[in-house]
Amino acid sequence: MSPDVRLSRVLFIDLSTWSFHTEERPDLFQERLGGAGAAIRLLEEFCPQGADPLGPENPIIFSVGVATALFPLASKCVAMFKSPLTGNLGESHAGGRTAVAIRSAGYGAIVITGKASHPVYLSITKDGVAFRDARALWGTGRSDTAARIIRSKDGTPGTRTILRIGRAGENLVRYASVTSETYRHFGRMGLGAVFGSKKLKAVLISGDNLIEVLDRKKYRELYDRLYDQVTRSPLMQKYHEIGTPVNVKSLSAMGSLPVKNLTEQRLTGSDNLSGEEFARLFLSRRVACSHCPVSCIHIGQIRIPYPNDPYFYKTIPVSYDYELIYALGFMLGVSDPPDVLNLIDIIEQTGLDAMSAGVCAAWATEAMNQGLLDEQMTGGIRLSFGDAKQYLAFFKALAGQKSDFYQNLGKGVSFAASVYGGEEYALAFGKNEMPGYHTGPSAYIGYICGARHSHLDSAGYSVDQKPAEKFPETPEKIADELYEEEAYRQILSSLVVCFFARGLYTREIIQEVLSVCGISMTIEELDALGRSILAEKYRFKIREGFSLEPDSIPLPQRVLELPSGRGIITEEVIRRGVARYKELLEKNV
Numbered sequence: 001m002s003p004d005v006r007l008s009r010v011l012f013i014d015l016s017t018w019s020f021h022t023e024e025r026p027d028l029f030q031e032r033l034g035g036a037g038a039a040i041r042l043l044e045e046f047c048p049q050g051a052d053p054l055g056p057e058n059p060i061i062f063s064v065g066v067a068t069a070l071f072p073l074a075s076k077c078v079a080m081f082k083s084p085l086t087g088n089l090g091e092s093h094a095g096g097r098t099a100v101a102i103r104s105a106g107y108g109a110i111v112i113t114g115k116a117s118h119p120v121y122l123s124i125t126k127d128g129v130a131f132r133d134a135r136a137l138w139g140t141g142r143s144d145t146a147a148r149i150i151r152s153k154d155g156t157p158g159t160r161t162i163l164r165i166g167r168a169g170e171n172l173v174r175y176a177s178v179t180s181e182t183y184r185h186f187g188r189m190g191l192g193a194v195f196g197s198k199k200l201k202a203v204l205i206s207g208d209n210l211i212e213v214l215d216r217k218k219y220r221e222l223y224d225r226l227y228d229q230v231t232r233s234p235l236m237q238k239y240h241e242i243g244t245p246v247n248v249k250s251l252s253a254m255g256s257l258p259v260k261n262l263t264e265q266r267l268t269g270s271d272n273l274s275g276e277e278f279a280r281l282f283l284s285r286r287v288a289c290s291h292c293p294v295s296c297i298h299i300g301q302i303r304i305p306y307p308n309d310p311y312f313y314k315t316i317p318v319s320y321d322y323e324l325i326y327a328l329g330f331m332l333g334v335s336d337p338p339d340v341l342n343l344i345d346i347i348e349q350t351g352l353d354a355m356s357a358g359v360c361a362a363w364a365t366e367a368m369n370q371g372l373l374d375e376q377m378t379g380g381i382r383l384s385f386g387d388a389k390q391y392l393a394f395f396k397a398l399a400g401q402k403s404d405f406y407q408n409l410g411k412g413v414s415f416a417a418s419v420y421g422g423e424e425y426a427l428a429f430g431k432n433e434m435p436g437y438h439t440g441p442s443a444y445i446g447y448i449c450g451a452r453h454s455h456l457d458s459a460g461y462s463v464d465q466k467p468a469e470k471f472p473e474t475p476e477k478i479a480d481e482l483y484e485e486e487a488y489r490q491i492l493s494s495l496v497v498c499f500f501a502r503g504l505y506t507r508e509i510i511q512e513v514l515s516v517c518g519i520s521m522t523i524e525e526l527d528a529l530g531r532s533i534l535a536e537k538y539r540f541k542i543r544e545g546f547s548l549e550p551d552s553i554p555l556p557q558r559v560l561e562l563p564s565g566r567g568i569i570t571e572e573v574i575r576r577g578v579a580r581y582k583e584l585l586e587k588n589v
Helices: 027-031 035-046 098-104 143-153 191-197 216-232 234-241 244-253 275-281 322-330 337-350 354-369 388-400 404-409 413-420 441-449 460-464 475-495 507-516 523-543 571-586
Strands: 009-014 019-024 060-063 077-082 089-094 109-113 120-125 128-133 159-164 178-180 184-186 200-207 283-287 297-305 313-320
Touching: 027 035, 035 060, 035 077, 035 089, 035 109, 035 475, 035 523, 060 191, 077 098, 077 191, 089 178, 089 191, 089 523, 098 159, 098 200, 109 200, 143 159, 143 200, 178 191, 191 200, 216 507, 234 244, 244 275, 244 322, 275 283, 275 297, 275 337, 297 337, 313 322, 313 337, 322 337, 322 354, 337 354, 337 388, 354 388, 354 413, 388 404, 404 413, 441 460, 441 475, 441 571, 460 475, 475 507, 475 523, 475 571, 507 523, 523 571
Parallel strands: 009 109, 120 200
Antiparallel strands: 009 019, 060 077, 060 109, 077 089, 089 184, 120 128, 159 178, 159 200, 178 184, 283 297, 297 313
16 A cells, blocks of 8 residues: 555646646656656656647646655755756756645646636645636736735635746746745746746645655654754754855855856955855845755845935845855846845846846846947846846846847847857856856766756766865766766655755665655665666657757857866866766666
8 A cells, every 4th residue: 555645646737728637646656756757757748749848738747756745855846847948858946835735735746738818827725726817917016926915815724835927937038937935946947937838827736634654653763863963964054054155155265156257256345245244244034945944045134215214114035045146146246245135136026047047147248348239239228247236127127028139038148149149158058057156177067968957967066176186087987976966866856855965865864765655665776766767857858859969069168268166177078078978878868
């Protein structure tokens, strides 16, 4: 008997016909553990080859894992879809309450297809789906306004999450995000644009089902042991106290944090942007995802004075982290913390992905300086590194998509550079804009080869920061290490466990977790499953046109010009690393 029959249920929703049904798919969870393992199988099954990413046939898949709602930091939800930004695999993870809400509603995965005739939002409970009219919510100025209205109308019991898009998603910006609750996001790869293409403003999910385990005594002992390790871990302590911005100071000092579109190694005034300074001057509270004791989400406060009144202020809470400080601070040459917080808030309002938007703005700034763009094209906005006021106007215009220039830039920096020039400093890999790590060759091999073209695929930035005696001797050995790490992370992404806990969730611990869930796997079987899921992702990518052939991999020359944390990076090293990674993939794909 399955320990949790509800996790075998997949909810299918068709927006075109306003219908839904459920199917039992125990294979996705007992054999593939849920999460990424389940989602990629569903994507292969329900996304037709060559599907238009913004067409009704592109499915939106949400999936949780067998560890969801049971163990500390098993708090993420996986979203999969065909990316409108890259044209192949779209995968994004979000924390908050989403995963627990889905499982508490009695589902292991949700598949949304079709396109509504007018804007709608979905209300999902254990009893099924209600289709609500969202025409009055379409075009709301802030994405959280829609959430407040939905919350007031749908008073559903239990754990609840509200996923919604802003103007960027409505206007089909290819890197629009989906906001979960208030401070978590499905940020990368353009899920917000897929929502927008389906006229789907929001999804409310709520549930109050209990989660069963086979052996409660064994479960309690394992939970207590993991909880104790999490709360005593020095690594987790730093994420609780300072959050991910704890890495700003060290990476900046190493010259590993990209500045002004990767034209400089260090930003004047960068000490103001350290995690320690943000915590000292702006931190108001910490927030945790469901079933996580770490509370790594740090909320700062912006105080905006009212006109002609020196004593009263409008106070706005803003969630900040490393990637936001990189993309909207260092990348744009903005070193004043209140300016960075205001830029984060406008990104939050409009529903843009911060990293993609920041890189696009940095490229546009340099392109304007080079004479490739002018103020007529940008609607009178004169971009200059460090000018936060102009960037605020720029992001509003980008989300609004009111001109040819913003529509082209809304398709990604690679597309915009192909139209206007400046390809050599358009910082994207596999069409996904650059994350905040110029640490060395391992990071870039990971960006190019990773299934999501993300720093989270294989943690190449961590490899680059190893001491000389532990750094891989050749590009081929770098690729070997990155491949093994990415394959292992498929197991974490299937459970679905936050990557912050990757050092805690060893293969042996994962075996214990699975045994509580009624699943028996050897370490060899776990490793084989990780490689299999990674191979399945690449089969989908290749099916949709992706290639690691040398001639098909554009490498922005800028990354070879500015010294990284490990010095100058050579094209030969990156090409050799990519070739080896391709070889490893071909053994399994």
